[in-house]
Amino acid sequence: MDFGQNRVIRLTTEGKLIHQWTALRAYNDLIGILNDGVIFSRSNYPPPEERTGKLMDVPSDILRVSFDGSEETLVHRYPVLRFLAQGAAAAWAPFHAALSDDGRYLFVNHTAEYEISMLYLRTGGTIRSFKRKYKRIEHPLYPHEAEFNKKYAFKRPYEADITGLYIFGDQLWVKTSTQDKDKGALYDVYSFDGVYRDAFMLNKNIISIQRGCLLAWESDEEGILSVVVYKPKQ
Numbered sequence: 001m002d003f004g005q006n007r008v009i010r011l012t013t014e015g016k017l018i019h020q021w022t023a024l025r026a027y028n029d030l031i032g033i034l035n036d037g038v039i040f041s042r043s044n045y046p047p048p049e050e051r052t053g054k055l056m057d058v059p060s061d062i063l064r065v066s067f068d069g070s071e072e073t074l075v076h077r078y079p080v081l082r083f084l085a086q087g088a089a090a091a092w093a094p095f096h097a098a099l100s101d102d103g104r105y106l107f108v109n110h111t112a113e114y115e116i117s118m119l120y121l122r123t124g125g126t127i128r129s130f131k132r133k134y135k136r137i138e139h140p141l142y143p144h145e146a147e148f149n150k151k152y153a154f155k156r157p158y159e160a161d162i163t164g165l166y167i168f169g170d171q172l173w174v175k176t177s178t179q180d181k182d183k184g185a186l187y188d189v190y191s192f193d194g195v196y197r198d199a200f201m202l203n204k205n206i207i208s209i210q211r212g213c214l215l216a217w218e219s220d221e222e223g224i225l226s227v228v229v230y231k232p233k234q
Helices: 146-150
Strands: 007-011 017-022 029-033 038-043 054-065 072-085 090-091 096-099 105-109 115-120 124-132 160-170 173-179 182-189 196-204 203-212 212-219 225-230
Touching: 029 096, 038 096, 072 115, 090 146, 096 160, 105 160, 160 203
Parallel strands: none
Antiparallel strands: 007 017, 029 038, 038 054, 054 072, 072 090, 096 105, 105 115, 115 124, 160 173, 173 182, 182 196, 203 212, 212 225
């Protein structure tokens, strides 16, 4: 994804160009790759004159796009709350999505609260939603946030409960906002039928999980980043 130019580029693993196209409207994220296309997300913001300094639903689309970009199909639309004002915006609810390895299901979190929807991509229908009781984490003020809050009469009291979704085989890993400075983040583990299975702490900056391996960013004492591959035990 070349977000600066709304361009999608397909290459072989040797770097040979296969195809590229420019989207007429920008995508937010490349969620996953299917046998017959690519899954993207896209936010639909209201025009500036309608942004009146309040929390507003910003529809976020799940799109199935052909490999050459010529066909684009809406699979599902989720409302995502964001604070929008004239010339300013602030996050309230996140949008996380994780595609099952077989490309059949998409797990989505689009609310600030602990809630996950399971989408069947073939029909675009929601199979199930599941949640659990969660002790919310207070939101710490970022640099210059107090000034923003005062100017726009905005306050974000809590962190989003969920900060990431990952697929590991037939499990869904849910990264939460619960953090320990030594042990890392709390992850909940669910089966695909929404049954809670386990939880663990992980102090890794996950990039993705591919073919049963966990890819993570790690830095050495000089601050040089490396991609490290782990093989988690089932």
